[in-house]
Structures are given as structure tokens and as C-alpha cells.
Amino acid sequence: MSLIEEIVAQADELAALRRDIHAHPELCFEEVRTADVIAAKLTEWGIAVHRGLGKTGVVGIVHGRDAGACGRALGLRADMDALPMQEGNTFAHASRHAGKMHGCGHDGHVAMLLAAAQHLSRHRDFDGTIYLIFQPAEEGGGGAREMIRDGLFTRFPMQAVFGMHNWPGMAEGQMAVSPGPVMASSNEFKITVRGKGGHAAMPHLVLDPVPVAAQIIMGLQTIISRSLKPVDAGVISVTMVHGGEASNVVPDTVELEGTVRTFSVAVLDMIEQRMQQVIDGICASQGLKYAFVFERNYPPTINTAPEAALARAVMERLVGAAQVLDQEPTMGAEDFAYMLEEKPGAYCFIANGEGDHRAIGHGGGPCMLHNPSYDFNDRLIPLGATFWVELAKEWLK
Structure with a gap:
């Protein structure tokens, strides 16, 4: 040396x-x-x-x-x-x-x-x-x-x-x-799924955000496996789920938070666009509203x-x-x-x-x-x- x-x-x-x-x-x-x-x-x-x-x-x-x-x-x-x-x-x-x-x-x-x-x-x-x-x-x-x-x-x-x-x-x-x-680039997102809470024993009277949030989590994973070219790299991780206060109460909202990592801005653009589409489609199919915030932090x-x-x-x-x-x-x-x-x-x-x-x-x-x-x-x-x-x-x- x-x-x-x-x-x-x-x-x-x-x-x-x-x-x-x-x-x-x-x-x-x-x-x-x-x-x-x-x-x-x-x-x-x-x-x-x-x-x-x-x-x-x-x-x-x-x-x-x-x-x-x-x-x-x-x-x-x-x-x-x-x-x-x-x-x-x-x-x-x-x-x-x-x-x-x-x-x-x-x-x-x-x-x-x-x-x-x-x-x-x-x-x-x-x-x-x-x-x-x-x-x-x-x-x-x-x-x-x-x-x-x-x-x-x-x-x-x-x-x-x-x-x-x-x-x-x-x-x-x-x-x-x-x-x-x-x-990689470092990015954060927050998804708020808004339904109508009520008694858990009367699910036909509520708009339950919990299963919709679960569908969104699973749907986001398909972006990496089906929308991203296999030779490119990307990560979508849902790391926080917040919703509900009691076992017999359907909550009004569920919040999801997490991170997205990529090595290129082009891949990041695609992921953000596809996340919006997935969330919008799932919520629309169940009659729920949502808010989606995507914050870009450090670039690659x-x-x-x-x-x-x-x-x-x-x-x-x-x-x-x-x-x-x-x-x-x-x-x-x-x-x-x-x-x-x-x-x-x-x-x-x-x-x-x-x-x-x-x-x-x-x-x-x-x-x-x-x-x-x-x-x-x-x-x-x-x-x-x-x-x-x-x-x-x-x-x-």
C-alpha cells in the first residue's frame, strides 16, 4: 500500500x-x-x-x-x-x-x-x-x-x-x-383511503377502507413485477399501515406510507404514474375516495x-x-x-x-x-x- x-x-x-x-x-x-x-x-x-x-x-x-x-x-x-x-x-x-x-x-x-x-x-x-x-x-x-x-x-x-x-x-x-x-433515488408516499365507518357487524351499511387498502398494497407490488422492465431496478415498499381503533368498529380511513427507490428518473416517473392509476382504479371500483401524496427526495x-x-x-x-x-x-x-x-x-x-x-x-x-x-x-x-x-x-x- x-x-x-x-x-x-x-x-x-x-x-x-x-x-x-x-x-x-x-x-x-x-x-x-x-x-x-x-x-x-x-x-x-x-x-x-x-x-x-x-x-x-x-x-x-x-x-x-x-x-x-x-x-x-x-x-x-x-x-x-x-x-x-x-x-x-x-x-x-x-x-x-x-x-x-x-x-x-x-x-x-x-x-x-x-x-x-x-x-x-x-x-x-x-x-x-x-x-x-x-x-x-x-x-x-x-x-x-x-x-x-x-x-x-x-x-x-x-x-x-x-x-x-x-x-x-x-x-x-x-x-x-x-x-x-x-x-438510488429516495422517495416517500402517503395514501389515505377514505370510506364510511360504522359497526363491524353491519358491513353492508359502511364503505370499508380496510380491504381496499389491502388491495392497494397488493396492487402496488404488481407495478414492479409487471410494469417495470426486468432489466431495470425499482423498489416499492409499504412500510406503515394505520387504521382503526376498536375490533368492532370499521374506521373511516386507512393510511398507507412507504418508500420508492429507483436508479433512474424515467423509472421513477413510470412508478409514480402507475401508482396513481392503481390506487384510482381500486378505489373507484369500491366507491371510495383517496388522497395520494408522492414526495421526491434525493435523486439517484x-x-x-x-x-x-x-x-x-x-x-x-x-x-x-x-x-x-x-x-x-x-x-x-x-x-x-x-x-x-x-x-x-x-x-x-x-x-x-x-x-x-x-x-x-x-x-x-x-x-x-x-x-x-x-x-x-x-x-x-x-x-x-x-x-x-x-x-x-x-x-x-
Whole structure:
């Protein structure tokens, strides 16, 4: 493995920084302390800092030896928010705030990018500009979208942007990237079936929404099996059903809620249209009314082929071709997708291992994302930081 020795020599300091952030998690758009820590470090290293994009976002600017005169620029992005969940770990750097936890490794993402920033600030042996993007509110808040709305790409013009996420379950030392879709769009729906309630012993006098809701649930499943091309991917999951208060009372309404995931907007358009048709037809056949709300959240995360190829080439130099995997697309969602809608780029992955890095005091569960026993693997910081440095310099050539 080929790592930058200067970064490796500071591994303990970088791990301590990561653990400090882990111990002080902050939720969507509340990342004030985290942003303060980031801004202070960047300023200490002589990096120009801009704050306030997306409310709590931070952007650092590192110009090369030409002071950015060539006009070439790229962005490197790390997310920095925590999850609204209770940590199960009890080691020294466990969360000090009840109901808040860095259960997805954003603390580690910040540490890797900060480590790269420090090295780049000391060794400006490149032409062009590197924008260091510390983004708030990835966990459901759409912080990437908000930074863009606040002028991320107009105030800091860049030709490409890259992001990276740790991935538990992959063997430590491995990395992954693929062209095309790597994460799905995230969408939510709510269906309210409206009937006429009454006594359950007199079903002929009511308009029962319960069996109609059951028909809708089953009908929605046929969209994937009969309306979606077999080579395309899509998910419709009804995850909540609410209706009724007593065993002998037919309710007036039943509510269904759930999620839809796809890798393309065209498939998403089809699914939403077919859902409307299925709901309308079933309700009409039984004489009931309904309300259907479909909310589109994060779009699909789609890597552009040249940028994915560049990232792969850098990975292979660092860890060897055998250790660089194709990233299998996942139905999880990521708001870095908003940035990739605006600019070419790639979302990359770095293995977090199986969890043997966790110190005494970790929870009883597996080291998986969004699990109370999760913890970022500090041994990744030198590799991730080296990757950022080498990727930036390679792209700017």
C-alpha cells in the first residue's frame, strides 16, 4: 500500500480529531461546533475559509503554485452531520449527547478530508484550485442541495466534484468505484383511503377502507413485477399501515406510507404514474375516495464514466488492482447526487472492515452503518487522505 508518509506520521493526531467529533455529534443543520472545528483547522493551516453555505457548511480553498490562474478546479466533499439515534458504545469517545450519534462515519469523512487539506496546504505542487467542501445535513436534510442553492458552484466554480463514503463489510484496505448509478433515488408516499365507518357487524351499511387498502398494497407490488422492465431496478415498499381503533368498529380511513427507490428518473416517473392509476382504479371500483401524496427526495447518485475511471486508476496505484472492487449499486440514497446532477464526478467507497478495530466498550451489535454499535475505523484516515491528495493532483494535471 502506497501512502503519503507525512500523513501516516500524523495518524494519531488525526484519529484524536475524529474521535473528538464523534463524541460531539450534531444533527442536520445544527453542525455549529463541527463547523467551528473544521474552520479553525483550515485557518491554522493557511487555507481560506468560507462559511454559511447550506446554513452550516464550510468551504476551504487551496490554490496551487499558479494561485489558481489556470482556471482548473475540482471539489472534494465530506459530509459532517450525525444521526438521531442512541449510541450503544461505551468507549471513551462515545457520544456525549443522548439521542445523537455518528452512526454513519461522517466524523471519519471529515477527518480524511482535513488530513488531505493539511497536506495540500503544505505541498502546493500542482496548478489549479481544490475546493474542500464540508457539507451539512446529508441524513435527510438535503444539505448538498442547500449548498448549491446558496451558490456553491457559482461562487466556487469547479469542473468536477468527488465524494467518498466508508463501507463496512468490505475488507480493510479495499476501495471501490463504478461508473453509472451507485445509489438510488429516495422517495416517500402517503395514501389515505377514505370510506364510511360504522359497526363491524353491519358491513353492508359502511364503505370499508380496510380491504381496499389491502388491495392497494397488493396492487402496488404488481407495478414492479409487471410494469417495470426486468432489466431495470425499482423498489416499492409499504412500510406503515394505520387504521382503526376498536375490533368492532370499521374506521373511516386507512393510511398507507412507504418508500420508492429507483436508479433512474424515467423509472421513477413510470412508478409514480402507475401508482396513481392503481390506487384510482381500486378505489373507484369500491366507491371510495383517496388522497395520494408522492414526495421526491434525493435523486439517484450517478457517476460519470471518465471521473470514475480516474478514481479507479488512483485507487489501483495506492492499494493494487486486486484490492479495487466494482461498487455494486445499492438502494440506499445519498444527497451527493445533487452535486453530480450539476457537475461530472464520482462517488467512491473505502472499506471500513468488519469491526475488529473497535475498542473495548463497543456495543453488542455489528459494525454496520446506522447501527448503535458502529464506529469509524481510524486506520482508514491515512489511506483516505492519501487518495484525496493523489486524486486531486491527478485530475488537475
